[in-house]
Amino acid sequence: MTAAETKKDAASTSSTSPPASSSFKISMPLRFVGWALAITCLSGFLIGKTVRSLLIDAQYKDALLVHDDIIQQVLAAQQQQQRQRTLDQHAGTTSSNGEHSSNIHLELPDPVMRDGRIIPQTLYSSKNFDTARSASVSSRWIKPAKNSGAQQPQPAGDDGDDDDESAPSSACVDENSTGDSSSTSTLSTAKSCPRSSVTDPATLVSPTANADADADEAHLPAGQHLLMDIENVDSAFLNSEERLAVAMLDLVNQCGLTLLSYHCHKLTPTGVTCAGVLLESHVSFHTWPERGVITLDLFTCGPNSLLPVVPVAEALFSIPRQPSHAGEEVEPPHVVWAHKLRGFRDDDDDEDGHDDGLNAQQLSDVMNYPIGQRLDYKNEIVSVQTIFQRIDIYDAFPRAKESLVDYDKSIGLIDPQNNPYHMQNPQFFQPDRIVFLDGVMQSRRHGDAAYHEGLVHPSLFAHDNPKRVAIIGGGEGATLREVLKHSTVEKVVWIEIDQTMVEVSTQYLPEWSDCSDIAGSTDSCLDDPRVEIYYEDAFKWFDDRFPIDGPLIEAFDVVIMDALDPQVQIDFVDALYSEGTFLKSISRSLNHAGMLVAQVGKAPMMRGPAEDYSIDKNRMKFIESLIDLDFEHVRNYEESHCGFDAAWEIIVAMKSYDSKAKWFANSAVVDYKIRTRSLPSKGNGVSLRYFDGATMQSYHFPSRQSEVVYCRRRPMPLGCIDNRGFDQTRANLPISLLQVQASSLGENAGRGVFAAQDIPAHSYVGLERLVHTVYIEPRSYSIINEWYERNHPIYNAEYYPYVLEMYADAYGHSFSDRGEIHIYSDASIHTFINHGCQGSNNVGYNFTIDESAELSFDDIPAEIMKTKSKAYVYNPSIDRQPHFYSSGFPLRDIAAGEELFDNYLGMTGLTSKNWKAEFETLQKQCRGDGVGYVKYYEESASSEGED
Secondary structure (H helix, E strand, O other): OOHHHHHHHHHHHHHHOOOOOOOOOOOOOHHHHHHHHHHHHHHHHHHHHHHHHHHHHHHHHHHHHHHHHHHHHHHHHHHHHHHHHHHHHHHOOOOOOOOOOOOOOOOOOOOEOOOOOOOOOEEEEEEEOOOOOEEEEEEEEOEOOOOOOOOOOOOOOOOOOOOOOOOOOOOOOOOOOOOOEEEEEEEOOOOOOEOOOOOOOOOOOOHHHHOOOOOOOOEOOEEEEEEEEEEOEOHHHHOOHHHHHHHHHHHHHHOOOOEEEEEEEEEOOOOEEEEEEEOOEEEEEEEEOOOOEEEEEEEEOOOOOOOOHHHHHHHHHOOEOOOOOOOOOOOOOEEEEEEEEEEOOOOOEOOOOOEHHHHHHHOHHHHHOOOOOOOOEEEEEEEEEOOOOEEEEEEEEOOOHHHHHHHHHHOOOOOHHHOHHHHHOHHHHOOEEEEEEOOEEEEEHHHHHHHHHHHHHHHHHHOOOOOEEEEEEOOOOHHHHHHOOEOOOOEEEEEOOOHHHHHHHHHHOHHHHEOOOEOOOOOEHHHOOOEEEEOOOHHHHHHHHOOOOOOOOOOEEEEEEEOOOOOOOOHHHHHHOOOOHHHHHHHHHEEEEEEEEEEEEEOOOOOOOOHHHOOOHHHHHHHHHHHHOOOOEEEEEEEOOOOOOOOEEEEEEEOOOOHHHHHOOOHHHHHHHHHHHEOOEOOOOOOOOOOOHHHHHOOOOOOHHHHHHHOOOOOOOOOOOOOOOOOOOOOEEOHHHEEEEEOOOOHHHOEEEEEOOOEOOOOEEOHHHHOOEEEEOHHHHHHHHHHHHHHHHHOOOOOHHHHHHHHHHHHEEEEOOOOOOEEEEEOOHHHHOEEOHHHOOOEOOOOOOOOOOOOOOOOOOOOHHHHHOHHHHOOHHHHOOOOOOHHHOEOOOEOOOOEOEEOHHHHEOOOHHHHHHHHHHHHHHHHOOOOOHHHHHHHHHHHHHHO
16 A cells, blocks of 8 residues: 555544544433333332241241230130139039039020920021120020920920020020130021000009010011119129029019020129010110129010019019118119100001000100109109190209209118208209190190290280189199289189099199198188089180170189190191181170180290291180180280290280280389289298299280291281381481471461471481380370379479470370370471371371361271280280381481371370371371470470479
């Protein structure tokens, strides 16, 4: 190769090779990097876990297994020792060498059928789990009576040996077994919950009464549940399976029930649990011997009440504790129990005429309280079935230990030396005594005064002079007791259909008819010479004596109905509260100012529907009947201290509209009537325990919920849309928009009120001043008028009664919405607003008539008399309206400088005398012939002052 070629190759190589300073670059996708990282971590975790399992966990598990084996051996040894000790206790014997016998057999009784009855065919199934933790396990099955020829159905695999007291072979479980087993043996299909022809459960008869009910009767998915807790029980009894099993079988047998089988576990270290299968359902209990407590559970779906079971179970299981040493005071057993109605009952009548839905409703009170609640103390005083109703009387304490302790102190059971207050005042710590009729609560000791005084005294004190009073119902005698406290009462006629009710009440409710503390009465209210008692049907009694077409003889001032609640859904109650001959005869029995008073059940609830569409429909029907019978005013009030589960509503119907005035008497007037018209107590001078003037104030108006529910009627009643309080959407304009100056009606009209600025319609003007009115109640106004009529000729205008009369007539406005005439006078410049002649009024009353109409002086127009119309007779909404002068309501837009006029025809009162005088005066003023009251009195005062 030539030199030239060599140079050429070198140059070529030099041109194709990279320079020595250049670097290499490698590019990888991110996905590849992520997967590589994940695989690396997972591989490391798996390798580490495998190595840990091989090197560490295997050795640790071996150690744990050894430890668990040791623990199980120790526990098994302890359980075997405890089991042996328990069996030895049951046997009470040892072997000849001093060691305990290991083949002990518990002598538990077998359930046995009663003579003449065949064991029902049933299907037996069981499943047993680990029983090693039980000191003993026992099961027993029903056998025929020894003198019965009936054969016992045997479970599959049983050899039928009556001496074998163990479980059937297919269900037998070794007491030392640690596994589980199950068995099913055919004993047949028995009817569940056979239904008796006896009314469920209102009969409250012994469970044995209908044990042989016809097995072909219908089934009911319903039953009764008795729960009992007993403390302070002997621990040896509670730890003995045999004694407990005997007590359980005695309970079942005495109650006429059929025990098919039972199963017991004796627990370690102490305690027994047993469960028995009844043909009717089940029975079970559990014990805590160290605490002296047993809980018992009995459920049956038979037709008969479990209430008679309570004393039987108490006698069998309330074994007193034994003192541990001489002189130790041992508390007696204490039983707490509850009885529940379970399942679902028919609402339709049975073929035999019984109505289970009704009975469940009637029993709702007594089943809820006290029977259905676990109370520290409750005791049935008496249960009597009369030809009319069932009477149940209970004593009970609420579940509060201090109540029972205080009661024990008051009767000297606890430390009598250190409890003088309790011993001296035992009446404060008595249990509540409660009366039920057909399961519905009627009265209770803790609410007796509030209920009966609230029922009787408001109306009797609102009456001017009640002399003759009739009482319908009220078999306890407490309503009679309260009536007899009135000195004005000369005759009380008591009509009670159930004489047995009165006799039972006299014996078991002596406080209710006790008049021994009333001055001038007798020890028993029934013996008071003012009392006539008729054990008759009140329907017939009133119909016979006060027929529609007959003469009125010996009318009553007040009639009090203390009968069944209108919510009870039976035909008798429907007739009691409807406009039939009964209510018509009661209306006829009252004199012209008479009153009818009736308790009408639970007060309405705020969220309830209109009463026409609820269980209270009879109450509304009753009120409508009273309106149709021309009672001039009907109102309701509530008493919330009766001890019932809700406030109680009472209706009072007045034959005379003027009686409303006495209803609204102030508290001082009522207290004065109590002082002068009630017979004093022999003890402290006051025979009323609850009612007084302040209490009467709470009865003046219907409750808010009564108004709300009433206004849910359709169509909506009058007063429910407008005037329900003050409208918050209306503007309230300042009183500075009004000015007082000479009236545009002329100088005879005196001053008038003018708008300083434009006043829009549907607003308020000076509302903050309007609400502060000067009020003169009816009796006060009557006294002022009486004085004026008798004495004004001899006194001048400066004498204060004269001034009061002048002020009332000149500045006040007469109203009769509360009965007799009473006066409202504005404490603001509104009082100078004049009457608008010929319908020119622009504020206040929006009547269609005025003084220019051709009206009679003697007949008040219906538009003025509307408060006596039927729409107003009963209307809780209108009764609750605020009372103030209406001149603060513009009826249309009022321009600046325009005078304000009202229609004075709305302020005349509802008496013919007032109407005639006011109507004539307004006509004269509008003709320019008369002088306004203010002008007249001011001129009279001025002239007399100059004289």
